[in-house]
Amino acid sequence: MPAPAPPRPLVSLTGVTVASRRTRETLLTVPALEIAPATRTVVMGPSGAGKSMLLSALTGRLPAGVVLDGTRTAPAGLRIGFVPQRGAEALHPLLPVGRQLRAVTGATAARTRQVLAAVGLDASALAGRRPAELSGGQLQRVAISLAFLGSPALVIADEPTSALDNASRDETLSVLRGLSQAAGSALVVATHDPLVRAKLAADLIRVESGRVHLGDVETADDARATAA
Numbered sequence: 001m002p003a004p005a006p007p008r009p010l011v012s013l014t015g016v017t018v019a020s021r022r023t024r025e026t027l028l029t030v031p032a033l034e035i036a037p038a039t040r041t042v043v044m045g046p047s048g049a050g051k052s053m054l055l056s057a058l059t060g061r062l063p064a065g066v067v068l069d070g071t072r073t074a075p076a077g078l079r080i081g082f083v084p085q086r087g088a089e090a091l092h093p094l095l096p097v098g099r100q101l102r103a104v105t106g107a108t109a110a111r112t113r114q115v116l117a118a119v120g121l122d123a124s125a126l127a128g129r130r131p132a133e134l135s136g137g138q139l140q141r142v143a144i145s146l147a148f149l150g151s152p153a154l155v156i157a158d159e160p161t162s163a164l165d166n167a168s169r170d171e172t173l174s175v176l177r178g179l180s181q182a183a184g185s186a187l188v189v190a191t192h193d194p195l196v197r198a199k200l201a202a203d204l205i206r207v208e209s210g211r212v213h214l215g216d217v218e219t220a221d222d223a224r225a226t227a228a
């Protein structure tokens with residue numbers, strides 16, 4: 001019997017470059033990259049290397065002032081959830097948290113309660129509280145709930161733990177891993193922290209000086225660090 005065909009990737013980038021519209025400087029080069037369903041990947045690299053730009057290229061939503069050349073393919077209507085560095089960035093500052101989760105996603109109160117419970121939060125305790133009344137770790141878990149309430153096939157997180165203490169970091173990674181596994185969503189996380197990769201048991205993409213490398217290859221940055 002022939003082996004089953006591998007699942008179709010959620011997003012493929014082929015021969016992609018992203019450049020500044022004004023200066024034409026190339027900011028990111030992606031020879032070939034595929035994100036398969038239900039996989040976990042971390043994107044690592046020095047500050048300014050192009051990690052956030054790669055996340056934007058994967059979503060197909062680029063910041064103003066840059067242009068993408070090459071081929072990005074993704075199924076029509078691909079649902080993508082996004083988790084920012086600070087949960088507050090995903091939330092309206094004045095609306096009670098429970099109400100805004102339902103208003104933004106259209107989810108029922110029961111489903112909202114269920115997803116909040118999955119990240120360790122009690123919906124009734126949050127119902128009347130605004131984002132400023134929650135801790136950084138709680139806000140990050142609310143942002144994760146918001147991302148998963150939309151039933152995404154792909155969740156993108158940009159430095160989701162860099163503003164957290166170690167305990168909140170571990171909790172955040174544990175809920176990201178647990179929810180993505182339970183929902184069958186692929187997870188792509190940009191980070192500076194090698195522990196994030198270990199705790200997520202994720203594949204690795206390196207970005208160095210705007211160029212994407214797949215897997216545990218030694219980059220010029222690694223060679224310099226080893227030589228130092």
Ligand SMILES: Nc1ncnc2c1ncn2[C@@H]1O[C@H](COP(=O)(O)OP(=O)(O)OP(=O)(O)O)[C@@H](O)[C@H]1O
Nearest residue numbers: 020027046047048049050051052053063064065066
């Ligand atoms: N809207 C934009 N227009 C032009 N250049 C940009 C724009 N956004 C980012 N850049 C440039 O693209 C390059 C990559 O930036 P990016 O934010 O992807 O880096 P990063 O690896 O995520 O860095 P950090 O870890 O510090 O967040 C940088 O040189 C940055 O100045």
